[in-house]
Amino acid sequence: MGTEDAVLDPSKIDLQEIAVALEDGSDHYERRWLIDPSTGELTLWSSDTGIDGHNPIDLDELDHLIPIDQMSSRVAYRDMADFAAALSDEREAAQLSRALDGPKPFRRFRNEIHQRLPHLVPVWNAFQQHRANGHAVEWLYDNNLIDEPTFDRYRADHPDPDVP
Template sequence: MLDLGGIDVEEIATALADQTDYEHRWLIDPRTGQVAFWTSDTGIGGENPVELDELDLIPIDPLPPYVWFQDMADFADGISDSAVGRRLTQSLQGRGAFRRFKNQVYEHHPELISPWHALRDVRAQRRAVEWLLDQGLIHHDAAQQFASEHPDPDLP
């Protein structure tokens, strides 16, 4: 088992959110907790191309988009200004919801950028810790303690 304090939880959260493509992968060394970035062209570290199946590392597959979508919906529902909440909820309808939500927050409600980042980031970190637990890399008690120390922030 790994010590959660020695793992870069934010980096794992980034990997779980990375929806870009399959030409690269995020991996974790189950012995050390070190996260590595692999690309099909340059392997790990940009030096030696290597096939994924030759590595003794665990792939960090991204979570499905609906997981991250729910954070936006919860944020829109949780803010106290109901008119702004309705506009954010409307931005989530149909294709392009992630872009529209981001545009609505950044262009029309910059005062919400910090609260949005706080909610998004703490949830992503809790998901990273849950992922580590699911992989059997950390103890259940460490995951529970992390979750209790990282609640959702209060929304404006």
């Protein structure tokens, strides 16, 4: 599908559902999220129950649907680093940046926010959801399901939320 065929409107698609699919680390041989390029509707396929929940079907037979692969953990890491860098309180920014250094940065970041900086939990949740929606729109663009002007307009209309 070329960009001239892109038909989807991000405002009419459940971007949160695509974001969940992009974060799903399931074994793609057992379970897979698929999107219908004509409607933007997502379907969950499993090797045991197909797409209707009852009848197994081979993924190759669903060639009209586009599989959604898990996004790289680097993207989520960058979101955490961007959030930390955007904080105006230098001490809090340093705390979160330190949490990202070393092993298990996702767990350490989450623990730092929830245990030591709980006032940032709603701010982080809003920032993370905003970024997840943006990643969904970027995925749509990268897969030629929206055109460049639509992608650019979405990005211009949805800047990162303010961080204290």
